[in-house]
Amino acid sequence: MRLVKMPAMSLQPGMFVAELDRPWLETPFSLQGFVIQNTSEVLYVSKYVDHVYVDAEYKGRPVFLNLTLEPTADQGKKRLEIKEDIAHARICFDNAANTLDKVYDSLRSGRNGDFEAVQESITPLIESVFNNKEAVAALLRLRESDDYRYHHGISMAVWAAILGRQIGLHQDELETLALGCAMCDVGMTQLPGDLLSQPQALTDQQLRIIRAHPKMGAELVAQNKNVNIEVLAIIENHHERADGSGYPRGMDGTSIPVLARIAGLVDAYDAMITPRPYAPARTSHEAIQELMDGKGTLFQESLVEQFIQAIGLFPTGTLVELNSGEVGIVTRQNETRRLKPEIIIVLDEQQQERDPCIVDLSMQDSSNERWIARELLPGSYGVDSEEYFI
Numbered sequence: 001m002r003l004v005k006m007p008a009m010s011l012q013p014g015m016f017v018a019e020l021d022r023p024w025l026e027t028p029f030s031l032q033g034f035v036i037q038n039t040s041e042v043l044y045v046s047k048y049v050d051h052v053y054v055d056a057e058y059k060g061r062p063v064f065l066n067l068t069l070e071p072t073a074d075q076g077k078k079r080l081e082i083k084e085d086i087a088h089a090r091i092c093f094d095n096a097a098n099t100l101d102k103v104y105d106s107l108r109s110g111r112n113g114d115f116e117a118v119q120e121s122i123t124p125l126i127e128s129v130f131n132n133k134e135a136v137a138a139l140l141r142l143r144e145s146d147d148y149r150y151h152h153g154i155s156m157a158v159w160a161a162i163l164g165r166q167i168g169l170h171q172d173e174l175e176t177l178a179l180g181c182a183m184c185d186v187g188m189t190q191l192p193g194d195l196l197s198q199p200q201a202l203t204d205q206q207l208r209i210i211r212a213h214p215k216m217g218a219e220l221v222a223q224n225k226n227v228n229i230e231v232l233a234i235i236e237n238h239h240e241r242a243d244g245s246g247y248p249r250g251m252d253g254t255s256i257p258v259l260a261r262i263a264g265l266v267d268a269y270d271a272m273i274t275p276r277p278y279a280p281a282r283t284s285h286e287a288i289q290e291l292m293d294g295k296g297t298l299f300q301e302s303l304v305e306q307f308i309q310a311i312g313l314f315p316t317g318t319l320v321e322l323n324s325g326e327v328g329i330v331t332r333q334n335e336t337r338r339l340k341p342e343i344i345i346v347l348d349e350q351q352q353e354r355d356p357c358i359v360d361l362s363m364q365d366s367s368n369e370r371w372i373a374r375e376l377l378p379g380s381y382g383v384d385s386e387e388y389f390i
Helices: 039-046 079-108 115-131 133-142 148-166 171-182 186-190 193-197 204-210 213-222 229-237 258-273 284-293 301-311
Strands: 003-007 016-020 051-055 319-322 327-332 342-347 353-360 372-376
Touching (some): 079 148, 079 186, 148 301, 171 258, 213 229, 258 301, 284 301, 319 342
Antiparallel strands (some): 327 342
16 A cells, blocks of 8 residues: 545545544544545545545546435434434333343243243344434433443444444344344353352452353243344353353354444443443543454444444534533534533523533633533433433
C-alpha cells in the first residue's frame, strides 16, 4: 500500500480512500475504505473531512460508498414518537422475558421448554427494532434487571437484531439470530444456582463447570427436533473468540459461524453494561472502548465497527455529564456527528435540578459550546432517566 495525502475535493472516480484526517467513527461512513464512484461522492466525502489518504497501488475489488446512508434533516424520530415506541417495546420486552422465565423454570425442573413460544415472543421485538432502533436501545439501557440470566438473553436478542439489521441480514436470519441469542445461557439451568450467584472469583474447577454451559445448552435445545441447526450453532459457539482464546472448542476466525460471532459480541457488551454479583456495571462508552480494544483479536473487526455505527458512541437513554458540569440524557442520535447527539439537560452546573432543556450538541454557538465530558452510570446524581421517556 502506498498512501498519498490529498484534499478531499481533489478526489477522482476510481480512487480508493484508505484513511481520513480524523477517526472513522467521527464520520457517517459505514465502511473503512471505499472506492469513489462519481462527483456526488466527492462532494459527500468533502462535507465531513478536509483531507484523505488514497492508496495509489490499490487493485482490490471495488468497495462502494452507499450514499443512501446519508441522514436527512427530518430523518430522526420525534421525542413523542420515541416515547410511544419505548412504551410499545417495553410491552414486547416484558412478554419475551416472561416467556423465557417459564422456559428456564421448566428446564430447571427437568421438563421440556417451549422454544416455539420464545420465538413467537421475540418476533415483535425484532419488528420494534425495524420501527425505531433508538427506542429499543434506550429501553435496554433504562431497564432494571431482576434476573440477569433471563433478561440478558432477551437483551442479547435485541442488540443482535440491531446489529443484524445494520449489516443487512434478512428477516429469517434475524429471527434465527434472535432466538439463538435468547437461548444462549439455557445450559445454565443445569448448573448449581449458588455457583451462578457467588460474588467471589471462580476456582479453576468452577470455571470448567461454567464453561460447559454452551455445549449443555445446545444439547438441551437439540431435543426439540424443530429447532434450526443454526440456532444450535449460536448457542454452542457464542463464547468462541476470533483469536482462538474462547471456549468450548477454541475455534478461531471464520471457523466460528457468523451468527455466533455476532452473539459473542453482543453477549460481551450487554454483560459489561449490566450489574452482576461479581462485577459492577460499566458505562456504554467504557464497554464500547473494551470492544474496540478487542477488535481484530477477540471480535471480528468489521462487526465491532458496525455495532458502534448502529448504537452510537452514546446510545439513546445514556446519562451524560457535559463540560459545563450540567447533566443530561441522550434523547436522539446524530448519525453524521456521533459525539454530538441531542440531549435533554436535567441538572444545572451545580448538579441541581432544573427545568428540562433540549439541546442539540451539533447545533451550537461556538462561543458557548457544550460537549460530553463523560458518560455516567444510570442513577448518578439521583437522576431517573426513565421518567423522561415515559
